Amino acid sequence: MNASERIQAVVSGEMLDRIPLAPLLDHWAANYVGIPVYDLMTNAEKRIEAVLKTASAFRWDMTFLADTAIETLLKVGVPARLKMPGIDLPADVTHQFDESGFMQVTDYDLLESQGLIPFLMTIIERIYPDMTMERALTDLARVNEEITQQGKLLRSQGIEPAIGFVIPGPSFDYFSLARGVNEGLLDLRRHPEKMQKAGRRFCEEMLGLAVGSVAQNNIKRVFIGLSRSSPVFVSSRFFETMILPEIEYYVNGLIDAGITPLLHCDTDWTKFLPYFKRFPKWKCILELDGFTNISKAKELLGSHMAIMGDVPSTLTASGSREEVLLYCKGLIDKIGVNGGFILSTGCSIPVNAKKENIMAMTEAVEHWGWY
Amino acid sequence: MGNDNDFKLLSKSLAELDENSVLRLSDALLKQQMMPLEIVQALAAGMEEVGRLYKEEEYALSELIYAGVIFKSAMAGIRPFLLRSDTVASGMIVMGTVKGDIHDLGKNIIIMLLECYGFKVIDLGVDVPKEKFVESVKESGAKLMGMSALLTTTLPEMKEVIRVLDDTGLRNQVQVMIGGAITSEKFRQEISADFYGKDAIEGIRIAKQVFNTVEHV
Numbered sequence: 001m002n003a004s005e006r007i008q009a010v011v012s013g014e015m016l017d018r019i020p021l022a023p024l025l026d027h028w029a030a031n032y033v034g035i036p037v038y039d040l041m042t043n044a045e046k047r048i049e050a051v052l053k054t055a056s057a058f059r060w061d062m063t064f065l066a067d068t069a070i071e072t073l074l075k076v077g078v079p080a081r082l083k084m085p086g087i088d089l090p091a092d093v094t095h096q097f098d099e100s101g102f103m104q105v106t107d108y109d110l111l112e113s114q115g116l117i118p119f120l121m122t123i124i125e126r127i128y129p130d131m132t133m134e135r136a137l138t139d140l141a142r143v144n145e146e147i148t149q150q151g152k153l154l155r156s157q158g159i160e161p162a163i164g165f166v167i168p169g170p171s172f173d174y175f176s177l178a179r180g181v182n183e184g185l186l187d188l189r190r191h192p193e194k195m196q197k198a199g200r201r202f203c204e205e206m207l208g209l210a211v212g213s214v215a216q217n218n219i220k221r222v223f224i225g226l227s228r229s230s231p232v233f234v235s236s237r238f239f240e241t242m243i244l245p246e247i248e249y250y251v252n253g254l255i256d257a258g259i260t261p262l263l264h265c266d267t268d269w270t271k272f273l274p275y276f277k278r279f280p281k282w283k284c285i286l287e288l289d290g291f292t293n294i295s296k297a298k299e300l301l302g303s304h305m306a307i308m309g310d311v312p313s314t315l316t317a318s319g320s321r322e323e324v325l326l327y328c329k330g331l332i333d334k335i336g337v338n339g340g341f342i343l344s345t346g347c348s349i350p351v352n353a354k355k356e357n358i359m360a361m362t363e364a365v366e367h368w369g370w371y
Numbered sequence: 372m373g374n375d376n377d378f379k380l381l382s383k384s385l386a387e388l389d390e391n392s393v394l395r396l397s398d399a400l401l402k403q404q405m406m407p408l409e410i411v412q413a414l415a416a417g418m419e420e421v422g423r424l425y426k427e428e429e430y431a432l433s434e435l436i437y438a439g440v441i442f443k444s445a446m447a448g449i450r451p452f453l454l455r456s457d458t459v460a461s462g463m464i465v466m467g468t469v470k471g472d473i474h475d476l477g478k479n480i481i482i483m484l485l486e487c488y489g490f491k492v493i494d495l496g497v498d499v500p501k502e503k504f505v506e507s508v509k510e511s512g513a514k515l516m517g518m519s520a521l522l523t524t525t526l527p528e529m530k531e532v533i534r535v536l537d538d539t540g541l542r543n544q545v546q547v548m549i550g551g552a553i554t555s556e557k558f559r560q561e562i563s564a565d566f567y568g569k570d571a572i573e574g575i576r577i578a579k580q581v582f583n584t585v586e587h588v
Contacts (some may be wrong), residue, residue, distance in 0.1 A: 188433060
């Protein structure tokens with residue numbers, strides 16, 4: 001099996017020759033190849049060179065295109081002020097965000113009545129006063145063209161590109177960043193109707209953008225960020241009424257368009273895992289970051305969707321090669337049994353991960369990962 | 372009005388996050404010239420119940436935060452009626468996110484709840500250099516200091532802060548609690564911190580333990 005066939009098989013729940021390996025790569029590629037993180041985030045040529053070199057060196061089946069470290073996407077897609085390494089932060093660290101609450105309650109109405117682009121530009125212009133709508137749209141089109149070319153390049157080297165678009169999440173994930181987490185959470189109680197109406201418009205248009213982008217770049221997987229929608233932040237009551245319907249809308253819409261949703265779950269989702277059984281069988285990837293109980297995920301969803309994860313960031317950053325090998329072997333033995341498992345890092349590879357620890361993941365799969 | 376049932380109803384209303392009912396009841400009790408401290412104690416009991424429901428995963432952060440907001444709204448009405456002796460906070464805590472890290476979500480939640488429980492918190496903000504932690508502990512005489520971090524790259528900074536507390540002879544006067552998604556009990560032991568707070572409610576429990584008290588209202 002080649003990498004592409006392996007990924008297709010694992011997502012479809014078919015038997016495959018070996019567990020696929022696909023760590024979530026972003027800033028670490030810069031450190032690995034020895035370029036400034038700033039360059040990785042801003043320069044498409046240097047970024048793809050770093051991604052290709054890293055994914056090849058560690059013999060990955062699938063790699064992210066450092067999508068979650070692209071300055072343009074972060075500025076347009078995340079409603080918080082981006083702090084850049086090398087400018088606002090030390091040169092060799094990951095970016096961070098200043099969440100000052102750039103969205104007001106009335107902006108829910110704006111989103112509902114005028115749609116996503118006018119809404120986004122209202123928020124973006126508050127965060128980055130010099131950024132115009134024309135520039136943002138031009139930059140986005142350029143990035144998608146770059147991703148299209150980069151995807152082709154990776155496939156020509158036998159590596160599958162991971163995702164063709166990043167959906168920031170259900171609207172609540174976006175709103176809680178834009179409003180600030182406290183205000184976002186309070187809005188669930190104080191302005192639920194406004195949130196729901198605005199959220200509906202947000203999801204409809206976001207899904208349209210995702211499907212359109214994938215049609216161009218032909219990378220038929222879409223990342224759905226699930227962070228503040230988690231049981232850590234919201235109780236079942238709000239999840240069921242405000243959030244789950246939106247995730248379901250994305251999932252079904254993407255699947256209808258022939259796209260695999262990659263549900264990227266930050267923090268502990270164990271409590272909400274049973275809800276995921278309602279999604280169509282063997283059409284999704286559930287990506288876990290080390291905080292969700294992955295054994296429970298296997299028990300509940302192991303015959304329903306592919307599970308991806310979850311070598312913890314603290315382990316790759318501070319642990320030993322032997323500890324990583326042992327952790328990976330545990331995953332391969334327990335989560336990899338009967339297929340449906342992609343070995344990956346828990347969220348992104350941390351910027352200070354040790355090379356030998358990332359290589360240990362490769363060694364583990366190549367040694368123990370064969371069926 | 373003004374009997375035990377009213378206080379119980381006030382506690383229950385807060386536990387059930389019924390904002391209007393909490394504000395209406397606390398106002399009515401004040402108007403009946405009830406002892407304001409008793410009203411505050413009823414609210415504190417409500418917060419305890421919220422904490423219990425959070426521990427049992429019935430509630431999530433959204434409920435914790437909302438409870439804190441309701442508590443603070445009620446307290447704004449009660450505070451002018453409290454005696455001076457009622458309002459002296461008996462625990463001083465220094466809190467901050469360590470240098471190199473500007474994440475403040477978890478830190479802000481625990482600070483809000485600590486204040487609800489009557490602790491006095493000095494919030495040093497984010498990206499806090501070790502010298503600032505030490506200086507604040509020295510100046511305030513705080514017996515508890517909390518450090519937060521979310522990035523693996525900033526974990527070593529926690530160890531540095533503790534080292535400087537040691538070097539300046541302050542380590543014996545202050546207990547150190549750490550928190551944040553990437554911290555753990557194992558890491559606490561590695562850096563010789565005193566407490567690891569898995570979540571905000573655990574942080575409250577630690578503060579109560581350090582200050583050896585049940586209620587700080």
